[in-house]
Amino acid sequence: MRALELVLPPSPASLVPSFNHSAAQIVGNDVRTNFDVQLFLRRPKHQISEPVVVIQPQIQIDRAPKSNPRCSTSDILRLMDSLSLPGNEDLYSCLAKESTTECDQRGAYDLQVHIMNSSVRPRTTFLNRLLLMHVSCGRLDITRQMFDKMPQRDFHSWAIVILGCIEMGDYQDAVFLFVSMLKNQNRVSKIPPWIMGCVLKACGMIRDLDLGKQVHGLCQKLGFIEVEDSYLSGCLVRFYGEFRCLEDANLVLNQLSNANTVVWAAKVTNDYREGRFQEVILDFIEMGKHGIKKNVSVFSNVLKACTWVSDGGRSGRGVHASAIKLGFESDCMIRCRLIEMYGKYGKVKDAEKVFKNERSNGFYVEAIKLLYQMKATGLQVEDTLLNEVNLKPTSRYNKL
Secondary structure (H helix, E strand, O other), X not given: OOOOOOOOOOOOHHHOOOOOHHHHHOHHHHOOOOOOOOOOOOOOOOOOOOOOOOOOXXXXXXXXXXXXXXXXXXXXXXXXXXXXXXXXXXXXXXXXXXXXXXXXXXXXXXXXXXXXXXXXXXXXXXXXXXXXXXXXXXXXXXXXXXXXXXXXXXXXXXXXXHHHHHHOOOXXXXXXXXHHHHHHOOOHHHOOHHHHHHHHXXXXXXXXXXXXXXXXXXXXXXXXXXXXXXXXXXXXXXXXXXXXXXXXXXXXXXXXXXXXXXXXXXXXXXXXXXXXXXXXXXXXXXXXXXXXXXXXXXXXXXXXXXXOOOOOOHHHHHHHHHHHHXXXXXXXXXXXXXXXXXXXXOOHHHHHXXXXXXXXXXXXXXXXXXXXXXXXXXXXXXXXXXXXXXXXXXXXXXXX
């Protein structure tokens, strides 16, 4: 395997090395490896001193806990250089994992330079870990440089870079890499379903309906639809909904024998986006019939739809009862939707009951906004409701 040659961009000003002596002193306690070289720090012999009487205070004083300094990847690398300790792939893997977890951009850069100057010839699996490290640190430029110069790539190499582009908002490049992966990878059947869902998201962001349909066809060819992967199915329903292709979205849902919350939540979102408020309520009822669990997103969209249905708040009351039964009434977003729904229909007493719980959680700002919205729509807000937030009817408020 030929060696990896990578030219890194100049280190930013914020990444100028500064040796941390205090961190170096405790590296012997923090670093534990399974390598042949181990570092033991000798401690000075304990000197016998005269006994000292310590008087314990009667009153306990709360003191802030002392922060234990932590050795960073850059500190360990500088200590290795000062002691002329050789590095190997296992040690570099541990440091790369640490930089990935901490999102340490400086440590990732120093580790990359250290590996380039060493005699280590990294394998593909190790290079994938470095790709993930730079993506986690937000350095997509270094990631692309490494990826372009890799002598061999596997699926994980492609997946890390594609997900990195999606995370950074470079959806066009993510789609281009996905198409290139299909051309270069011989075993397309080994591609997992979740990568298709990520690509569908990128297709939706760049408004490419045709490419999304081709991805859907590839999923059918690979048998992902029969497997009924919940994440992929939800992405398909959401994708077609963004292009207002509700028939295609419903077709995906009807093909599933056991649709779960993710898929139904996507359908509820699509119906609400298109203004099909009565359909949203019917979706909510169907979820109850099939025993499908509901989440905050479903309750929020259904309650917003209830504010636009001319039934005097009857549907909203039923949704409210279901929220109480399932324990969603304590959620701040659900309470705001309930207050908004009851306020539109003039159910001031019902809004006041929800509002009292809102006040107990300190969610004042949204509650005050809703009060002014209720007054602006011509609803008579009682003084008892205003007193819950320590408001008094002023001349400014009466002008609304």
